[in-house]
Amino acid sequence: MQLGQTGLWSIELRMADPHEIADAAAELDELGWGALWIPGLGGGDILGDSERLLRATRNAMVAVGVASIWRHQPADMAAGHARLQSTYGRRHLLGLGVSDPAAARSAGQPYRPLADMAAYLDRLEQAPAPVPAGERVMAALGPKMTELAGRRTAGVHPFMVTPEYTAAAREQLGDGPVIAPYQAVVLEEDPGKARTAARDFLGVFLGMDHYARSLLRQGFTEDDLAHGGSDRLIDSVVAWGDVGAIGMRISAHHQAGADHVCLHVVGADSAMPLPEWRKLASLAS
Template sequence: MEFGRLGVWCSTDRLDAAGLRSLLRSVEKEGYGTLWYPESRGYESIALGSFLLANSTRLVIGSSIANIYARDAFTARRALASLNALHDGRFALGLGVSHIPMVEGLRGHHYDKPVPAMRAYLEGIRRAGGEAPEGPVLLAALGPKMLALSAAQADGAVPYNVTPEHTRQAAQILGPGKVLAVEQKVCVETDKARARALGRRELARYMTLPNYVNNWLRLGFTEDELKDGGSDRFIDAMVLSGDAETVKTGLRTHFAAGATHVCIQPVTEEGDTRHRDAMLAALADS
Protein backbone atom coordinates (compact mmCIF):
# COMPACT_ATOMS: atom_id res chain seq x y z
CA MET A 1 0.00 0.00 0.00
CA GLU A 2 1.35 3.43 -0.98
CA PHE A 3 0.67 6.01 1.73
CA GLY A 4 2.43 8.79 -0.17
CA ARG A 5 4.96 11.19 1.27
CA LEU A 6 2.35 13.38 2.98
CA GLY A 7 -1.02 12.74 4.51
CA VAL A 8 -3.59 14.64 6.55
CA TRP A 9 -4.81 13.88 10.08
CA CYS A 10 -8.19 15.29 11.05
CA SER A 11 -10.35 15.23 14.18
CA THR A 12 -13.36 13.97 12.27
CA ASP A 13 -15.83 14.02 15.18
CA ARG A 14 -16.07 17.78 14.62
CA LEU A 15 -17.51 17.34 11.12
CA ASP A 16 -20.91 16.24 9.83
CA ALA A 17 -21.38 14.28 6.59
CA ALA A 18 -21.16 17.38 4.39
CA GLY A 19 -18.08 18.54 6.26
CA LEU A 20 -16.40 15.17 5.85
CA ARG A 21 -17.09 15.17 2.10
CA SER A 22 -15.67 18.69 1.83
CA LEU A 23 -12.55 17.61 3.71
CA LEU A 24 -12.07 14.62 1.41
CA ARG A 25 -12.38 16.84 -1.66
CA SER A 26 -9.74 19.22 -0.31
CA VAL A 27 -7.32 16.45 0.65
CA GLU A 28 -7.65 14.70 -2.71
CA LYS A 29 -7.47 17.95 -4.67
CA GLU A 30 -4.12 18.86 -3.10
CA GLY A 31 -2.61 15.46 -3.84
CA TYR A 32 -2.14 14.06 -0.35
CA GLY A 33 -1.80 10.30 -0.19
CA THR A 34 -3.66 9.36 2.98
CA LEU A 35 -6.34 10.69 5.30
CA TRP A 36 -6.04 9.59 8.94
CA TYR A 37 -8.81 9.79 11.51
CA PRO A 38 -9.17 8.99 15.25
CA GLU A 39 -11.71 7.14 17.35
CA SER A 40 -12.83 9.16 20.35
CA ARG A 41 -16.33 9.91 21.65
CA GLY A 42 -18.14 10.40 18.36
CA TYR A 43 -18.01 8.32 15.18
CA GLU A 44 -17.39 4.58 15.40
CA SER A 45 -14.11 3.84 13.66
CA ILE A 46 -15.04 1.20 11.09
CA ALA A 47 -18.33 2.80 10.11
CA LEU A 48 -16.52 6.10 9.57
CA GLY A 49 -13.75 4.39 7.61
CA SER A 50 -16.37 2.93 5.27
CA PHE A 51 -17.94 6.37 4.74
CA LEU A 52 -14.58 7.97 4.00
CA LEU A 53 -13.65 5.25 1.53
CA ALA A 54 -17.03 5.43 -0.20
CA ASN A 55 -16.72 9.20 -0.61
CA SER A 56 -13.17 9.29 -1.94
CA THR A 57 -11.63 7.92 -5.09
CA ARG A 58 -7.92 7.31 -4.59
CA LEU A 59 -7.00 8.18 -0.99
CA VAL A 60 -5.72 5.62 1.43
CA ILE A 61 -7.87 5.90 4.55
CA GLY A 62 -6.20 5.05 7.86
CA SER A 63 -7.54 4.74 11.38
CA SER A 64 -5.28 6.62 13.76
CA ILE A 65 -6.31 4.96 15.82
CA ALA A 66 -9.03 2.35 16.25
CA ASN A 67 -9.36 1.61 19.96
CA ILE A 68 -8.64 -2.06 20.72
CA TYR A 69 -11.23 -1.93 23.53
CA ALA A 70 -13.98 -1.00 21.08
CA ARG A 71 -14.06 -4.32 19.18
CA ASP A 72 -12.47 -7.73 19.57
CA ALA A 73 -9.52 -8.85 17.48
CA PHE A 74 -11.63 -11.11 15.24
CA THR A 75 -13.91 -8.18 14.37
CA ALA A 76 -10.94 -5.92 13.69
CA ARG A 77 -9.48 -8.50 11.30
CA ARG A 78 -12.80 -8.89 9.49
CA ALA A 79 -13.17 -5.09 9.30
CA LEU A 80 -9.75 -4.78 7.69
CA ALA A 81 -10.56 -7.54 5.21
CA SER A 82 -14.03 -6.19 4.45
CA LEU A 83 -13.00 -2.58 3.83
CA ASN A 84 -10.11 -3.57 1.59
CA ALA A 85 -12.22 -6.05 -0.38
CA LEU A 86 -14.98 -3.50 -0.94
CA HIS A 87 -12.82 -0.39 -1.54
CA ASP A 88 -9.91 -1.39 -3.77
CA GLY A 89 -7.41 -2.11 -1.01
CA ARG A 90 -7.30 1.45 0.36
CA PHE A 91 -7.69 0.89 4.13
CA ALA A 92 -4.95 0.77 6.78
CA LEU A 93 -5.82 -0.38 10.28
CA GLY A 94 -4.08 1.70 12.90
CA LEU A 95 -4.60 0.27 16.39
CA GLY A 96 -4.08 1.82 19.80
CA VAL A 97 -4.64 1.11 23.48
CA SER A 98 -6.21 4.57 23.92
CA HIS A 99 -6.26 6.07 27.45
CA ILE A 100 -7.73 5.16 30.81
CA PRO A 101 -10.56 7.77 30.71
CA MET A 102 -11.63 6.57 27.26
CA VAL A 103 -11.49 2.89 28.25
CA GLU A 104 -12.64 2.74 31.87
CA GLY A 105 -14.61 5.96 32.21
CA LEU A 106 -16.34 5.98 28.81
CA ARG A 107 -16.55 2.30 27.85
CA GLY A 108 -16.54 0.61 31.26
CA HIS A 109 -13.67 -1.78 30.47
CA HIS A 110 -10.60 -2.53 32.57
CA TYR A 111 -7.50 -0.81 31.16
CA ASP A 112 -4.72 -3.39 31.00
CA LYS A 113 -0.99 -2.78 30.71
CA PRO A 114 -0.56 -1.37 27.20
CA VAL A 115 2.11 -3.60 25.67
CA PRO A 116 0.74 -6.97 26.90
CA ALA A 117 -2.78 -5.89 25.90
CA MET A 118 -1.66 -4.98 22.40
CA ARG A 119 0.43 -8.13 22.04
CA ALA A 120 -2.56 -10.29 22.95
CA TYR A 121 -4.74 -8.35 20.50
CA LEU A 122 -2.30 -8.88 17.66
CA GLU A 123 -2.17 -12.57 18.47
CA GLY A 124 -5.97 -12.57 18.24
CA ILE A 125 -5.79 -10.93 14.81
CA ARG A 126 -3.46 -13.68 13.60
CA ARG A 127 -5.71 -16.41 15.01
CA ALA A 128 -8.64 -14.86 13.14
CA GLY A 129 -7.22 -15.62 9.71
CA GLY A 130 -3.57 -16.55 9.53
CA GLU A 131 -0.29 -14.67 9.72
CA ALA A 132 -0.83 -12.10 6.93
CA PRO A 133 -3.75 -9.70 7.51
CA GLU A 134 -5.63 -8.32 4.51
CA GLY A 135 -3.94 -4.92 4.73
CA PRO A 136 -1.46 -2.96 6.85
CA VAL A 137 -1.72 -3.11 10.63
CA LEU A 138 0.03 -0.22 12.39
CA LEU A 139 0.36 0.59 16.08
CA ALA A 140 0.06 3.86 17.99
CA ALA A 141 3.52 3.53 19.52
CA LEU A 142 5.26 6.06 21.74
CA GLY A 143 7.54 4.17 24.12
CA PRO A 144 10.36 1.82 23.09
CA LYS A 145 8.50 -1.36 24.08
CA MET A 146 5.46 -0.57 21.94
CA LEU A 147 7.74 0.45 19.08
CA ALA A 148 9.57 -2.87 19.39
CA LEU A 149 6.21 -4.66 19.25
CA SER A 150 5.38 -2.63 16.12
CA ALA A 151 8.59 -3.87 14.55
CA ALA A 152 8.09 -7.50 15.53
CA GLN A 153 4.37 -8.05 15.00
CA ALA A 154 2.96 -5.19 12.89
CA ASP A 155 3.69 -3.27 9.69
CA GLY A 156 4.91 -0.19 11.49
CA ALA A 157 3.83 2.65 13.75
CA VAL A 158 1.66 5.78 13.75
CA PRO A 159 3.12 7.99 16.51
CA TYR A 160 1.13 11.04 17.63
CA ASN A 161 2.21 14.21 19.46
CA VAL A 162 5.90 13.58 18.91
CA THR A 163 9.06 15.39 17.85
CA PRO A 164 11.73 14.67 15.20
CA GLU A 165 13.90 13.25 17.99
CA HIS A 166 11.18 10.71 18.72
CA THR A 167 10.99 9.99 15.00
CA ARG A 168 14.73 9.30 14.97
CA GLN A 169 14.45 6.91 17.91
CA ALA A 170 11.37 5.22 16.42
CA ALA A 171 13.07 4.69 13.05
CA GLN A 172 16.02 3.01 14.76
CA ILE A 173 13.76 0.65 16.72
CA LEU A 174 11.48 -0.18 13.79
CA GLY A 175 14.30 -0.85 11.38
CA PRO A 176 14.06 -1.00 7.58
CA GLY A 177 10.94 -1.97 5.71
CA LYS A 178 8.47 -0.66 8.28
CA VAL A 179 5.98 2.19 7.98
CA LEU A 180 6.68 5.17 10.23
CA ALA A 181 3.72 7.51 9.73
CA VAL A 182 4.23 10.51 12.01
CA GLU A 183 1.50 13.00 12.92
CA GLN A 184 2.56 16.66 13.13
CA LYS A 185 0.34 19.59 14.03
CA VAL A 186 0.84 22.69 11.89
CA CYS A 187 -0.37 26.27 11.89
CA VAL A 188 0.52 28.51 8.95
CA GLU A 189 0.34 31.71 10.95
CA THR A 190 3.06 34.34 11.26
CA ASP A 191 1.60 35.87 14.42
CA LYS A 192 3.45 33.69 16.93
CA ALA A 193 1.27 34.62 19.87
CA ARG A 194 -1.89 33.65 17.96
CA ALA A 195 -0.34 30.41 16.71
CA ARG A 196 0.71 29.47 20.24
CA ALA A 197 -2.75 30.28 21.60
CA LEU A 198 -4.33 28.00 18.99
CA GLY A 199 -1.76 25.32 19.81
CA ARG A 200 -2.43 25.47 23.55
CA ARG A 201 -6.14 25.10 22.99
CA GLU A 202 -5.62 22.13 20.69
CA LEU A 203 -3.17 20.39 23.04
CA ALA A 204 -5.08 20.98 26.28
CA ARG A 205 -7.00 17.69 26.16
CA TYR A 206 -3.84 15.67 25.58
CA MET A 207 -1.88 17.24 28.43
CA THR A 208 -4.02 15.46 31.03
CA LEU A 209 -3.28 11.99 29.60
CA PRO A 210 -0.39 10.08 31.21
CA ASN A 211 0.62 8.22 28.02
CA TYR A 212 1.48 11.50 26.31
CA VAL A 213 2.90 13.22 29.37
CA ASN A 214 5.26 10.33 30.09
CA ASN A 215 6.48 10.35 26.50
CA TRP A 216 7.09 14.09 26.54
CA LEU A 217 9.15 13.67 29.71
CA ARG A 218 11.15 10.91 28.00
CA LEU A 219 11.82 13.32 25.14
CA GLY A 220 13.39 15.86 27.49
CA PHE A 221 10.58 18.26 28.34
CA THR A 222 10.38 19.08 32.03
CA GLU A 223 7.36 18.91 34.30
CA ASP A 224 7.45 22.71 34.55
CA GLU A 225 7.27 22.98 30.74
CA LEU A 226 4.08 20.93 30.77
CA LYS A 227 2.29 23.12 33.32
CA ASP A 228 -0.15 25.97 32.70
CA GLY A 229 -0.84 25.10 29.09
CA GLY A 230 2.75 24.35 28.18
CA SER A 231 5.86 26.46 27.73
CA ASP A 232 6.56 28.25 24.47
CA ARG A 233 9.32 25.73 23.70
CA PHE A 234 6.93 22.83 24.17
CA ILE A 235 4.11 24.40 22.13
CA ASP A 236 6.49 25.32 19.30
CA ALA A 237 7.70 21.71 19.17
CA MET A 238 4.20 20.26 19.10
CA VAL A 239 2.72 22.76 16.61
CA LEU A 240 4.96 23.92 13.78
CA SER A 241 4.04 27.52 13.02
CA GLY A 242 5.17 30.46 10.91
CA ASP A 243 4.94 31.03 7.20
CA ALA A 244 4.54 28.07 4.86
CA GLU A 245 8.25 27.72 4.14
CA THR A 246 9.09 27.66 7.85
CA VAL A 247 6.51 24.95 8.47
CA LYS A 248 7.74 22.93 5.49
CA THR A 249 11.27 23.04 6.88
CA GLY A 250 9.97 21.65 10.15
CA LEU A 251 8.11 18.83 8.39
CA ARG A 252 11.24 17.85 6.51
CA THR A 253 13.09 17.26 9.78
CA HIS A 254 10.81 14.25 10.37
CA PHE A 255 11.78 12.80 7.01
CA ALA A 256 15.46 13.44 7.74
CA ALA A 257 14.97 11.60 11.03
CA GLY A 258 13.54 8.52 9.31
CA ALA A 259 9.80 9.03 8.83
CA THR A 260 8.37 7.25 5.80
CA HIS A 261 5.20 9.38 5.86
CA VAL A 262 4.17 12.56 7.68
CA CYS A 263 0.51 13.38 8.28
CA ILE A 264 -0.16 17.03 9.00
CA GLN A 265 -2.93 18.18 11.29
CA PRO A 266 -3.94 21.80 10.60
CA VAL A 267 -4.59 23.74 13.81
CA THR A 268 -7.18 26.49 13.37
CA GLU A 269 -9.98 28.27 15.12
CA GLU A 270 -12.93 25.94 15.69
CA GLY A 271 -14.75 25.41 12.40
CA ASP A 272 -12.39 27.53 10.31
CA THR A 273 -12.32 25.26 7.27
CA ARG A 274 -11.09 28.09 5.04
CA HIS A 275 -7.84 28.37 7.01
CA ARG A 276 -7.58 24.57 7.14
CA ASP A 277 -7.90 24.24 3.37
CA ALA A 278 -5.49 27.13 2.78
CA MET A 279 -2.92 25.30 4.90
CA LEU A 280 -3.45 22.08 3.00
CA ALA A 281 -2.84 23.94 -0.26
CA ALA A 282 0.23 25.75 1.06
CA LEU A 283 1.93 22.65 2.47
CA ALA A 284 1.08 20.06 -0.17
CA ASP A 285 4.55 20.18 -1.76
CA SER A 286 6.51 19.90 1.50
Protein backbone atom coordinates in the same frame (compact mmCIF):
# COMPACT_ATOMS: atom_id res chain seq x y z
CA MET B 1 0.80 0.35 1.57
CA GLN B 2 1.32 3.67 -0.24
CA LEU B 3 0.70 6.50 2.20
CA GLY B 4 2.66 9.13 0.32
CA GLN B 5 4.93 11.55 2.12
CA THR B 6 2.20 13.71 3.64
CA GLY B 7 -1.40 13.33 4.73
CA LEU B 8 -4.07 15.12 6.73
CA TRP B 9 -5.31 14.13 10.20
CA SER B 10 -8.75 15.54 10.89
CA ILE B 11 -11.45 15.37 13.53
CA GLU B 12 -13.71 17.26 11.12
CA LEU B 13 -13.52 14.48 8.53
CA ARG B 14 -15.19 12.25 11.06
CA MET B 15 -17.55 14.55 12.97
CA ALA B 16 -18.85 17.15 10.50
CA ASP B 17 -21.96 16.90 8.32
CA PRO B 18 -21.68 13.73 6.18
CA HIS B 19 -22.28 15.56 2.89
CA GLU B 20 -19.70 18.19 3.79
CA ILE B 21 -17.24 15.45 4.69
CA ALA B 22 -17.73 13.68 1.37
CA ASP B 23 -17.26 16.88 -0.62
CA ALA B 24 -14.15 17.83 1.34
CA ALA B 25 -12.63 14.35 1.00
CA ALA B 26 -13.16 14.35 -2.76
CA GLU B 27 -11.41 17.73 -3.05
CA LEU B 28 -8.52 16.65 -0.81
CA ASP B 29 -8.07 13.56 -2.95
CA GLU B 30 -7.89 15.74 -6.06
CA LEU B 31 -5.35 17.99 -4.33
CA GLY B 32 -3.06 14.98 -3.95
CA TRP B 33 -2.96 14.27 -0.23
CA GLY B 34 -1.52 10.79 0.25
CA ALA B 35 -3.71 9.81 3.21
CA LEU B 36 -6.68 11.06 5.19
CA TRP B 37 -6.48 10.15 8.88
CA ILE B 38 -9.42 10.18 11.27
CA PRO B 39 -9.22 9.75 15.06
CA GLY B 40 -10.79 6.95 17.06
CA LEU B 41 -12.21 9.38 19.63
CA GLY B 42 -14.60 7.61 22.02
CA GLY B 43 -15.36 4.69 19.76
CA GLY B 44 -18.44 4.65 17.57
CA ASP B 45 -18.66 3.46 13.98
CA ILE B 46 -15.07 4.11 12.98
CA LEU B 47 -15.29 1.66 10.06
CA GLY B 48 -18.43 3.32 8.75
CA ASP B 49 -16.74 6.70 8.98
CA SER B 50 -13.73 5.28 7.14
CA GLU B 51 -16.04 3.98 4.42
CA ARG B 52 -17.55 7.42 3.90
CA LEU B 53 -14.08 8.72 3.04
CA LEU B 54 -13.17 5.73 0.90
CA ARG B 55 -16.39 6.11 -1.07
CA ALA B 56 -15.64 9.79 -1.74
CA THR B 57 -12.04 9.28 -2.87
CA ARG B 58 -10.18 7.36 -5.55
CA ASN B 59 -6.51 7.48 -4.63
CA ALA B 60 -5.93 8.55 -1.03
CA MET B 61 -5.40 6.03 1.72
CA VAL B 62 -7.86 6.29 4.59
CA ALA B 63 -6.23 5.64 7.95
CA VAL B 64 -7.61 5.28 11.47
CA GLY B 65 -5.40 7.20 13.85
CA VAL B 66 -6.21 5.43 16.15
CA ALA B 67 -8.91 3.05 17.40
CA SER B 68 -8.78 2.06 21.07
CA ILE B 69 -8.53 -1.69 21.54
CA TRP B 70 -10.94 -1.33 24.49
CA ARG B 71 -13.77 0.10 22.39
CA HIS B 72 -13.76 -2.21 19.37
CA GLN B 73 -13.96 -5.99 19.27
CA PRO B 74 -11.13 -7.48 17.18
CA ALA B 75 -13.44 -9.84 15.26
CA ASP B 76 -15.64 -6.90 14.22
CA MET B 77 -12.64 -4.81 13.23
CA ALA B 78 -11.10 -7.63 11.22
CA ALA B 79 -14.31 -8.35 9.33
CA GLY B 80 -15.01 -4.69 8.63
CA HIS B 81 -11.46 -3.96 7.55
CA ALA B 82 -11.48 -6.93 5.17
CA ARG B 83 -14.70 -5.72 3.57
CA LEU B 84 -13.32 -2.21 3.10
CA GLN B 85 -10.11 -3.55 1.57
CA SER B 86 -12.03 -5.73 -0.87
CA THR B 87 -14.48 -3.00 -1.85
CA TYR B 88 -12.16 -0.01 -2.13
CA GLY B 89 -8.90 -1.33 -3.51
CA ARG B 90 -6.93 -1.97 -0.32
CA ARG B 91 -6.81 1.71 0.68
CA HIS B 92 -7.64 1.28 4.36
CA LEU B 93 -5.06 1.34 7.17
CA LEU B 94 -6.10 0.25 10.65
CA GLY B 95 -4.41 2.17 13.47
CA LEU B 96 -4.62 0.77 17.00
CA GLY B 97 -3.90 2.17 20.44
CA VAL B 98 -3.91 0.74 23.94
CA SER B 99 -5.17 4.04 25.44
CA ASP B 100 -4.76 4.34 29.21
CA PRO B 101 -5.81 2.59 32.46
CA ALA B 102 -9.13 4.45 32.55
CA ALA B 103 -10.12 3.03 29.17
CA ALA B 104 -9.29 -0.49 30.33
CA ARG B 105 -11.29 -0.01 33.55
CA SER B 106 -14.28 1.20 31.53
CA ALA B 107 -14.11 -2.13 29.68
CA GLY B 108 -13.89 -4.02 32.98
CA GLN B 109 -10.32 -5.15 32.37
CA PRO B 110 -6.95 -4.73 34.09
CA TYR B 111 -4.41 -2.61 32.23
CA ARG B 112 -1.38 -4.49 30.93
CA PRO B 113 -0.54 -2.49 27.80
CA LEU B 114 2.03 -4.71 26.11
CA ALA B 115 0.19 -7.96 26.84
CA ASP B 116 -3.17 -6.39 25.97
CA MET B 117 -1.97 -5.12 22.59
CA ALA B 118 -0.21 -8.39 21.76
CA ALA B 119 -3.39 -10.33 22.59
CA TYR B 120 -5.48 -8.00 20.42
CA LEU B 121 -3.10 -8.50 17.49
CA ASP B 122 -3.34 -12.25 18.04
CA ARG B 123 -7.10 -12.09 17.75
CA LEU B 124 -6.90 -9.98 14.57
CA GLU B 125 -4.67 -12.64 13.06
CA GLN B 126 -6.94 -15.49 14.20
CA ALA B 127 -10.11 -13.93 12.78
CA PRO B 128 -11.84 -15.60 9.80
CA ALA B 129 -10.57 -12.67 7.68
CA PRO B 130 -7.24 -11.85 9.34
CA VAL B 131 -5.79 -8.33 9.27
CA PRO B 132 -2.31 -8.60 7.72
CA ALA B 133 0.52 -7.01 9.68
CA GLY B 134 1.19 -4.64 6.77
CA GLU B 135 -2.31 -3.18 7.02
CA ARG B 136 -2.15 -2.06 10.65
CA VAL B 137 -0.06 0.41 12.65
CA MET B 138 0.20 1.20 16.34
CA ALA B 139 0.15 4.41 18.36
CA ALA B 140 3.40 3.45 20.05
CA LEU B 141 5.30 6.00 22.15
CA GLY B 142 7.51 4.10 24.60
CA PRO B 143 10.39 1.87 23.47
CA LYS B 144 8.71 -1.44 24.39
CA MET B 145 5.52 -0.65 22.50
CA THR B 146 7.59 0.64 19.58
CA GLU B 147 9.48 -2.66 19.51
CA LEU B 148 6.19 -4.58 19.46
CA ALA B 149 4.91 -2.41 16.62
CA GLY B 150 8.05 -3.02 14.61
CA ARG B 151 7.69 -6.79 14.98
CA ARG B 152 3.98 -7.18 14.45
CA THR B 153 2.63 -4.28 12.41
CA ALA B 154 3.59 -2.04 9.51
CA GLY B 155 4.97 0.52 11.95
CA VAL B 156 4.15 3.38 14.30
CA HIS B 157 1.89 6.44 14.32
CA PRO B 158 3.13 8.49 17.30
CA PHE B 159 1.30 11.53 18.70
CA MET B 160 2.85 14.80 19.93
CA VAL B 161 6.46 14.04 19.06
CA THR B 162 9.46 15.95 17.72
CA PRO B 163 11.76 15.18 14.78
CA GLU B 164 14.31 14.08 17.38
CA TYR B 165 11.81 11.46 18.55
CA THR B 166 11.39 10.35 14.94
CA ALA B 167 15.16 9.93 14.66
CA ALA B 168 15.27 7.81 17.82
CA ALA B 169 12.37 5.66 16.60
CA ARG B 170 14.11 5.09 13.28
CA GLU B 171 17.31 4.10 15.05
CA GLN B 172 15.37 1.62 17.18
CA LEU B 173 13.25 0.17 14.37
CA GLY B 174 15.87 0.13 11.64
CA ASP B 175 14.90 0.07 7.99
CA GLY B 176 11.51 -1.23 7.00
CA PRO B 177 8.84 -0.34 9.58
CA VAL B 178 6.80 2.74 8.76
CA ILE B 179 7.12 5.84 10.93
CA ALA B 180 4.14 8.15 10.39
CA PRO B 181 4.12 10.88 13.06
CA TYR B 182 1.16 13.11 13.78
CA GLN B 183 2.09 16.77 13.43
CA ALA B 184 -0.12 19.59 14.72
CA VAL B 185 0.15 22.76 12.63
CA VAL B 186 -1.08 26.32 13.02
CA LEU B 187 -1.12 28.55 9.94
CA GLU B 188 -0.42 31.74 11.89
CA GLU B 189 2.73 33.87 11.78
CA ASP B 190 2.10 35.80 14.99
CA PRO B 191 3.88 33.84 17.77
CA GLY B 192 1.40 34.72 20.50
CA LYS B 193 -1.67 33.80 18.46
CA ALA B 194 -0.06 30.63 17.15
CA ARG B 195 0.99 29.40 20.59
CA THR B 196 -2.41 30.22 22.07
CA ALA B 197 -4.13 28.14 19.39
CA ALA B 198 -1.70 25.29 20.00
CA ARG B 199 -2.26 25.36 23.77
CA ASP B 200 -6.02 25.47 23.33
CA PHE B 201 -5.85 22.12 21.58
CA LEU B 202 -2.88 20.34 23.16
CA GLY B 203 -3.20 21.55 26.75
CA VAL B 204 -5.59 18.78 27.79
CA PHE B 205 -3.19 16.08 26.57
CA LEU B 206 -0.37 17.38 28.74
CA GLY B 207 -2.32 16.27 31.80
CA MET B 208 -2.64 12.69 30.55
CA ASP B 209 -0.06 10.45 32.14
CA HIS B 210 1.00 8.47 29.07
CA TYR B 211 1.53 11.61 26.98
CA ALA B 212 3.29 13.39 29.84
CA ARG B 213 5.68 10.46 30.26
CA SER B 214 6.37 10.46 26.54
CA LEU B 215 7.27 14.14 26.59
CA LEU B 216 9.51 13.69 29.61
CA ARG B 217 11.31 10.88 27.77
CA GLN B 218 11.78 13.30 24.88
CA GLY B 219 13.73 15.64 27.14
CA PHE B 220 11.09 18.08 28.33
CA THR B 221 10.68 18.92 32.02
CA GLU B 222 7.76 19.10 34.41
CA ASP B 223 7.97 22.88 34.06
CA ASP B 224 7.57 22.53 30.29
CA LEU B 225 4.33 20.59 30.83
CA ALA B 226 2.81 23.12 33.24
CA HIS B 227 0.28 25.83 32.35
CA GLY B 228 -0.62 24.46 28.94
CA GLY B 229 2.96 23.93 27.86
CA SER B 230 6.04 26.14 27.74
CA ASP B 231 6.96 28.01 24.59
CA ARG B 232 9.82 25.54 24.14
CA LEU B 233 7.49 22.55 24.24
CA ILE B 234 4.82 24.14 22.05
CA ASP B 235 7.34 25.22 19.42
CA SER B 236 8.86 21.73 19.41
CA VAL B 237 5.68 19.68 18.96
CA VAL B 238 3.57 22.16 16.97
CA ALA B 239 4.64 23.61 13.62
CA TRP B 240 3.41 27.15 13.19
CA GLY B 241 3.95 29.98 10.74
CA ASP B 242 3.47 30.14 6.98
CA VAL B 243 3.40 27.23 4.56
CA GLY B 244 7.16 27.37 4.23
CA ALA B 245 7.62 26.95 7.98
CA ILE B 246 5.26 23.99 8.01
CA GLY B 247 7.20 22.49 5.12
CA MET B 248 10.45 22.82 7.05
CA ARG B 249 9.01 20.80 9.94
CA ILE B 250 7.81 18.10 7.55
CA SER B 251 11.29 17.98 6.02
CA ALA B 252 12.83 17.69 9.49
CA HIS B 253 10.72 14.61 10.23
CA HIS B 254 11.58 13.06 6.87
CA GLN B 255 15.28 13.75 7.32
CA ALA B 256 15.02 12.09 10.73
CA GLY B 257 13.58 8.95 9.18
CA ALA B 258 9.82 9.42 8.87
CA ASP B 259 8.10 7.84 5.90
CA HIS B 260 4.91 9.88 6.17
CA VAL B 261 3.84 12.94 8.18
CA CYS B 262 0.15 13.61 8.83
CA LEU B 263 -0.78 17.23 9.45
CA HIS B 264 -3.53 18.29 11.83
CA VAL B 265 -4.63 21.90 11.34
CA VAL B 266 -5.56 23.46 14.68
CA GLY B 267 -6.76 26.97 15.40
CA ALA B 268 -8.63 27.31 12.11
CA ASP B 269 -11.28 29.99 11.67
CA SER B 270 -13.82 27.63 10.08
CA ALA B 271 -15.42 24.43 11.32
CA MET B 272 -14.08 22.57 8.28
CA PRO B 273 -10.56 23.93 7.63
CA LEU B 274 -10.70 23.68 3.84
CA PRO B 275 -9.02 27.09 3.36
CA GLU B 276 -6.04 25.93 5.40
CA TRP B 277 -5.92 22.55 3.67
CA ARG B 278 -5.90 24.30 0.30
CA LYS B 279 -3.04 26.55 1.39
CA LEU B 280 -1.07 23.52 2.50
CA ALA B 281 -1.78 21.59 -0.71
CA SER B 282 1.66 22.46 -2.12
CA LEU B 283 3.01 20.12 0.59
CA ALA B 284 0.70 17.24 -0.41
CA SER B 285 2.17 14.07 -1.86
